[in-house]
Amino acid sequence: MAPKKDAKAAPAKKAEPAKAAAPAPEPEVVAAPPALDLSTVKVEFTPDQQEDYKEAFGLFDRVGDAKVAYNQVADIMRALGQNPTNKEVRKVLGNPSDEEMAGKRLEFEAFLPMLQHIVNDPNKGTFDDYVEGLRVFDKEGNGTVMGAELRIVLGTLGEKMTEAEIDALMQGQEDENGSINFEAFVKHIMSI
């Protein structure tokens, strides 16, 4: 099982730092999943759901053209209960450049199949995975990690989170010693 995991993980790691430095290896990633043709995605949401989604979608429209910016798409999907990685979202958006992310806009009809794609292939991480993952940073082996350490981990590894995101995330989670019971923490995160 280990090698299988490897194959999947390796490109993920490679692409990550490259994104910040130079978007050179990205075409390679584009070429890799040719299956991502959104026209083949069948939207299976009920009309009620679609109505809800449309309303939510509308909430993100700051301009009033019934569209949202590319860089808001991820947040809408998340607001609608999904947990895609940034990379996955970029993939469904057709791997746009940073300027496109900020400048391009998307209408609801184009958004739906994207959401459907994410829903079809949800984030498979489990509570246990995360607890085990965070246990690595448990220096004392007592089920807690230091908040400061967790901030560094989330801000420097993987898809680095911004300080604002981390602040919003960690609000009220640290105890008086600045440590966090990570089982409770993960449970809390996954409850909403």
Next chain:
Amino acid sequence: MSEADKFLYRDSGKVANPLDQADWATKKLVWIPSETLGFVAGSVKEEKGEECLVELADTGKKVTVNKDDIQKMNPPKFSKVEDMAELTCLNEASVLHNLKDRYYSGLIYTYSGLFCVVINPYKYLPIYSENIIEMYKGKKRHEMPPHIYAITDNAYRSMMQDREDQSILCTGESGAGKTENTKKVIQYLAHVASSFKSKKDQGELEKQLLQANPILEAFGNGKTVKNDNSSRFGKFIRINFDVNGYIVGANIETYLLEKSRAIRQAKDERAFHIFYYMLTGAGDKMRSELCLEDYKNYRFLTHGNVTIPGQQDRDLFVETMDAFNIMSIPEEERIGLLKTVSAVLQLGNMSFKKERNSDQASMPDDTAAQKVCHLLGMNVTDFTRAILSPRIKVGRDYVQKAQTQEQAEFAVEALAKASYERMFRWLVMRINKALDKTKRQGASFIGILDIAGFEIFELNSFEQLCINYTNEKLQQLFNHTMFVLEQEEYQREGIEWSFIDFGLDLQPCIDLIEKHASPPGVLALLDEECWFPKATDKSFVEKVVQEQGNNPKFQKPKKLKDSADFCIIHYAGKVDYKADEWLMKNMDPLNDNVATLLNQSTDKFVSELWRDVDRIVGLDKVAGMSDGGMHGATKIRKGMFRTVGQLYKEQLSNLMTTLRNTNPNFVRCIIPNHEKKAGKLEPHLVLEQLRCNGVLEGIRICRQGFPNRIVFQEFRQRYEILTPNAIPKGFMDGKQACVLMIKALELDSNLFRIGQSKVFFRAGVLAHLEEERDIKITDIIISFQSWCRGYVARKAFTKRQQQLTAMKVIQRNCAAYLKLRNWQWWRLFTKVKPLLQVTRQEEEMQAREDELEKTKERQQQAEEQLQEFEAKQQQLNAEKLALQEQLQAETELCAEAEEMRSKLATRKQELEEILHDLESRVEEEEERVTHLQKLKNKHEAMITDLEGRWTVDIQ
């Protein structure tokens, strides 16, 4: 404390940096060889067949390197690791990098498995104070950062615990710090194992033990190009302990004193320190007593007075003399020593001339000879004759044989060297006597060996052969120890494993040097040649080639013009030897006529130095030296004399026997640069030494086994993440868990072994696991980050939705107001509203509420008062109760008194009655008295009457 900590502990903050970890994993960092830096870091960009495209980390240049030249880099987790055996990638580059990293951070000690590697810091470090000694006392090796104290303490504890003798072996190039570290070992032991517990009052023995060093250094050390205080001899210090672990005595054995330093020095070098101490420090009285002269008058001090920056020879002379005092070496012995030193210098001033019509030597000016004889207590005429025309045995007769100028000069030099050596040996013997006077029985000992490491010069001579031979044997001892220890660990852990005994690897080379026969080794052949008439260095080489030509460790020089005579392939590398003067060096001949004179010297000290003169090789025995065939023809019986090679072989074999019976601890000293500069490390120089002193060899052997071992619990904690679901929930014993984990990891069965408490891995396997773990963690983190982002987004969205709802409410209200605003009824309503009763309701309510508030206040006041009164009442009640109690008590008292009173009254009554009775009795008695009186009166009357009558009657 913190000052010293800097030089002991690596800064852990940097180690935990997850960024470095990520960097290492993504960039595939490796080491590639570099001309100047040893190795440089680079990241593998592309692999094509046998070659790799590597981008250098600091310059960004891309180079193509052969795959075999690439050495793997360790994960940053191992940065500045304290024990290099833990390194998962064990290679030259990583070892060098780790040592360099630590050295630059001021960490000079590093473990490498069984070794402790120490790099000369060339500056003072605050890590040798008594506080630090206390810190290391009784701690296990892994509990404290690497230090010579840790090694020493370890040896001391094992000695106490296992009752096994210990040895600490310091080897390394000149200037690497062997002697300094040896001193630290002694300092530590003198502190820890002293029977005198207070710090100030160190025991005399401990003091003497510490003072032995300055004396030995004064006489046995000198300045060389590499090292201002270079020990020109090897030594083995044996410190004996009693059963309680207290020092009871010590013994020093010395090896291979470079006695030629006494008569000749290379440029920028000095003879032994004592020459300079004495010439600078001696007072006028001593100067005349010792016949001292000015520096420039001595031929043996090749470069006159060479001084050492920052060292005052005058002060050191006083110090040395003080040390003699502490050693309780008396004045006359000290003078004896110095006289010999002075005599050695004077011998150099004896000059000879060739006589005009013959080859004979003559001595036109015998001032120097007179001084020598004065100092050594000889007759000048006898001495001069012994030098110029000694008596030599021919057949059965003795004849006088005139010497040539060269022969005379050689004889004098040999005499000077021999005198110095004998004096040094005597000194060591004397120190030993001083250190061995306690009567307490020694139970075990710790031996400290301080001896030069491998020497590989361009051309090497007999001295190098001796020292390299020694190191070959010491390395063999190390390999064997390592084999035994590994074997034991594997056995303890129950691992199936056929270990190769690397201790035997070096045997062919040792045989090549020391074997007696079939085929005889180099030393044996040399001895044989010495006894062979007309043998020369050349004939010796021919013999060696003939006997050992096929030995794989032996090589003939490739080309004829090659200046080397033969090569020996030592484990540290190929060494070229030049056999010039080997016969002479091996025989070390001496003018036996003079030796006899010295033996009979009028000076007690001198005659003691030359006590045994029967086994020295006389000048006449040296075939090569004799000019004609006349004496050379006498074949000398083997075994009659002892050659230098023989003596040394014997000494070494004794040492090895001693060491083999001890538990050895290895300290490898490394010189970082040849400029005596602090903070500078020349990579190639260090690499060369690592190769020579067996650190890399040790690693090579390590790689054959399972160098990475990790205890079950740690293995599980660190790598469980790689094998999700492999271990069922709930308790599971460590070993079982690890078995399951390894099964899930699908590792090749040859890559690991599972022992009783640890998992063993081949080199590099852990690095691979580490890498996978890294990728896995990043994977999980990304997934978790997505959840976190989802959480944050949903929280924000919920907030926005709530805001939306609120907004809608406000909107509705606003819309309603806009509609109503202009409706007449509404306007009327707003006008009328203040007039309505209903609108005043609020005011009324307010008033009521105020009233209520006031009432409440009043009530509260009343309540408070009530409470106060109640409290007062309670207090009064209590008082009343107290008074009542008092009253009761009084009443009781009163009743008691009343009762008493009545009792007394009754008593009075009774007594009165009695009185009354008695009164009436008195009355009665009185009446009776009266009555009797009356009776008496009556009777008297009667008597008178009768008397009267009687008288009457008579008449």
